[in-house]
Amino acid sequence: MVTxxxxxxxxxxxDRSYLVHDGQxxxxxxxxxxxxxxxxxxxxxxxxxxxxxxxxxxxxxxTGGYALAQxxxxxxxxxxxxxxxxxxxPVRDGDVIQVSPELRVRVVHTPGHTFTHLSYVLExxxxxxxxxxxxxFGSTGRxxxxxPEHTHELAHHQFASARRLAQELADDTLVMPTHGFGSxxxxxxxTSDATGSTIGQERLSNPALSKDEExxxxxxxxxxxxxxxxxxxxxxxxxxxxxxxxxxTPRQADKAELRRRLEAGEWLVDLRxxxxxxxxxxxxxxxxxxxxxxxxxxxxxxxxxxPVTLLGESQxxxxxxxxxxxxxxxxxxxxAATGSPRDWSDGPVGHFERATFADLSQVRHHRRVxxxxxxxxxxxxxxxxxxxxxxxxxxxxxxxxxxPADEVWIHCAAGYRASIAASFLTANGHRVIAVDxxxxxxxxxxxxxxVSEYAGKK
Numbered sequence: 001m002v003t004x005x006x007x008x009x010x011x012x013x014x015d016r017s018y019l020v021h022d023g024q025x026x027x028x029x030x031x032x033x034x035x036x037x038x039x040x041x042x043x044x045x046x047x048x049x050x051x052x053x054x055x056x057x058x059x060x061x062x063t064g065g066y067a068l069a070q071x072x073x074x075x076x077x078x079x080x081x082x083x084x085x086x087x088x089x090p091v092r093d094g095d096v097i098q099v100s101p102e103l104r105v106r107v108v109h110t111p112g113h114t115f116t117h118l119s120y121v122l123e124x125x126x127x128x129x130x131x132x133x134x135x136x137f138g139s140t141g142r143x144x145x146x147x148p149e150h151t152h153e154l155a156h157h158q159f160a161s162a163r164r165l166a167q168e169l170a171d172d173t174l175v176m177p178t179h180g181f182g183s184x185x186x187x188x189x190x191t192s193d194a195t196g197s198t199i200g201q202e203r204l205s206n207p208a209l210s211k212d213e214e215x216x217x218x219x220x221x222x223x224x225x226x227x228x229x230x231x232x233x234x235x236x237x238x239x240x241x242x243x244x245x246x247x248x249t250p251r252q253a254d255k256a257e258l259r260r261r262l263e264a265g266e267w268l269v270d271l272r273x274x275x276x277x278x279x280x281x282x283x284x285x286x287x288x289x290x291x292x293x294x295x296x297x298x299x300x301x302x303x304x305x306x307p308v309t310l311l312g313e314s315q316x317x318x319x320x321x322x323x324x325x326x327x328x329x330x331x332x333x334x335x336a337a338t339g340s341p342r343d344w345s346d347g348p349v350g351h352f353e354r355a356t357f358a359d360l361s362q363v364r365h366h367r368r369v370x371x372x373x374x375x376x377x378x379x380x381x382x383x384x385x386x387x388x389x390x391x392x393x394x395x396x397x398x399x400x401x402x403x404p405a406d407e408v409w410i411h412c413a414a415g416y417r418a419s420i421a422a423s424f425l426t427a428n429g430h431r432v433i434a435v436d437x438x439x440x441x442x443x444x445x446x447x448x449x450x451v452s453e454y455a456g457k458k
Contacts (some may be wrong), residue, residue, distance in 0.1 A: 003102060003126055004175065008032070012295055012324055013061055014183030018130060018176055019045070020122065022102035027051035028074075029120060029130045030178040030268050031064040033245045033327050038068060050379060051099050053077045055132025055178060056117040058237050059145045059231045060185050062329045067244035079116040086241035091118065110134040110165065112158025113141030113185070115150075119165065121173075128174035129199070135162045136180030137194040140208050142187040144224050151224070152304075155217045158187075162208035171200030184227045184296070187220045225378040226394055230299035230328055237329055245326040250318070253309060253335035258282070258344050261309055266334065267302060271312040271321050274419030275354070276433060281340050282311070283350040287423040290317060292416035295324040300394050301420075307334035314338055352422055356437040360409055361446040369402040373441075374412050374421045383439075385411075386449040393417045400428055411435035411443075 006019040010032050016263050018029040019041045026047040042049050049072045052065050056079070057382035066086055077097065080090030091097070093109035113133030120130040133141030140162055143154035175197045179185040205211050207216050226342040253261070254274040262268055268285040271294075272276055277287040288298045290312075302308070308325070310333050312318040318336045326331070341349050363369055371388040373380060380390050391399050393412070408430055412418045415436035437443075444450055 003122070003124065004045070005128060005174070006045065007176075008037055008041060009181075010061075011181065013183045013327060014186070015061065015178055016176070016181060017064075017178070019047075019049075020103065020128075021045055021047040022048065025100045025103070027053060027099045027103060027105065028065075028068060029053045029176070030055055030058070030132060031068050033062040033064040033067070033242065034247070034323055035064040035068045035071065035244060036247075038064065039071070048072075049074050051075050051077060051097065051105075053105070053118075053120050053130070054079075055119060055130065055134075056114045057082055057235050058113075059234050060082070060179070060183060060228070061197075061327050062234060062242050062245075063238045064242075064244070066241035071244065079118050081116045082239070084239045084241065086108060093118075108165065108168070110161035111155050111159045112143055113158070113179075114146060115154070116162070117141075119161075119210050121169065126174075127170060127172070128176050130176045130178075131165065131167055132178045133163050134158065134177070135175055135202060135206065135208070136177045136186055137197045138186045138202070138205055139180060139186050140206070140220070141179055141185050142224060142227070143220065145185070145227065151218065151221060155220050156213065158220070159208050159213050159216050162202075166199055166203055166209050169199045171198060171203065173199040174200055175199060182293070184231075187261060188223055191322070199222065223378065225376050226392065228296055228300040229394065230304065233304060233329055242329075245323075246331055247319070247322060247326065248332075249315070250310065250322065250333040250336040253337050255343075255345055258309065258311075258337060259374050261307070263333065266307040266309060268309045268311060269298065269321075270423070271310060271317050274415060274434070274436060276313075277419060277423065278352050278354050278436075279431065280341050280349040280351050281423070282345045283347070284427045285311060286427065287419050287424065289416065289419065290320055290324075294321065295328050295330075296394065297420060298325070299328045299330065301397060302330075309333060309335045309337070311344060312336070312338050314341070329355055350426060352426055352431075353433045355409070355433050356434045357411070357435060357439070357442045357446040357448060358437075360411075360435060361448050363409075364448070370406055370408045371380045372403060372408050372410045372421070374410060374417050379413060381453040382451045383450045384445075385443065386451045393421055396421055396424060400424075403430060405430070407431045407433065409433045409435060410436070411439060413439050
């Protein structure tokens with residue numbers, strides 16, 4: 001029989017889950033909470049899921065592992081040293097799981113992303129390693145999610161774990177990480193464009209395998225930047241064995257209810273594109289478009305537990321947003337509404353201007369303007385507009401008082417975060433222009449003076 005590996009992508013969180021089967025039975029690695037996708041993949045392949053493996057207690061999403069095991073009757077395999085409140089099959093380094101005659105899985109302890117992190121090696125003629133948050137494509141999982149007091153120790157563990165995998169596994173072993181596709185669980189600010197890799201390829205390019213230990217640790221620690229605030233809630237939830245996601249349709253709210261919720265300080269989240277939002281929106285609503293890292297940034301900024309009402313152009317858009325949110329533990333939206341701003345409010349429609357970096361450069365020739373850069377610190381250090389104010393998006397709500405009262409031009413790397421920031425500032429009475437443009441491609445070409453903390457003016 002031929003072994004088949006089916007990746008289940010979650011691009012908005014930068015993660016992958018895996019269904020691995022021999023044509024009859026299957027095991028799953030690191031499933032997301034919306035397990036219907038995994039169940040559908042198994043049904044399409046005509047296989048029965050018998051084992052569910054967790055590489056670690058996840059920090060960036062709510063696992064579907066417990067719910068999937070309950071639904072299918074599969075064995076749920078979790079590190080024996082993880083403190084969890086549910087029944088599981090405890091596994092440790094060196095254990096071998098014979099899923100079927102064709103599917104033999106060896107457990108390898110690979111601490112670094114967490115102290116109890118495991119990788120799973122599929123042995124046989126076509127070997128693969130499901131490396132979770134250990135060895136990624138061109139990187140490794142970040143070592144700071146358990147707190148700064150553990151960062152250096154975990155970074156050294158991460159180095160040793162990557163080296164162990166490279167030493168024990170053949171060059172043609174496929175590398176199948178969970179993180180690293182835009183996930184904030186990656187140790188590097190930029191992620192590889194690779195869609196696949198092997199131990200041999202990683203041996204040539206991965207810093208954990210190409211640098212000495214001290215250089216690797218120094219580089220990884222120096223490159224760490226902020227990670228989403230909601231991460232703090234994920235570990236405890238996953239240790240409790242989270243239930244299957246509730247994706248039932250939220251109740252529909254009329255204009256009066258939407259107004260009451262807005263006045264009560266609840267979050268009304270407009271799911272439309274930043275272009276549509278800038279052209280017209282209900283004042284006081286916030287723009288988190290579904291065309292970007294919607295759940296990541298909403299989960300990062302929202303005070304945890306604040307009721308959320310979803311505003312979408314269609315019921316399908318609302319359902320997509322709801323699916324994204326349950327993955328990070330924001331369950332059951334308070335309400336929803338579909339249509340357009342005219343369907344959501346009888347009051348005046350708000351709007352703001354969009355612009356390019358060329359527009360900003362022209363304006364600077366004629367008058368002084370405030371420029372707000374809402375990118376992360378690592379991006380700012382690499383290059384920023386001379387004279388700009390830097391407030392990372394995730395810190396904006398705490399630092400609204402630092403934003404000038406005059407007209408503010410807001411930019412990020414490509415426009416998505418700038419629109420989020422613009423929605424918050426307009427809700428607080430600011431006049432804003434959102435720069436909807438590529439910083440890397442157009443800021444310098446527009447003649448804007450750029451400064452780098454590493455190399456001075458560019």
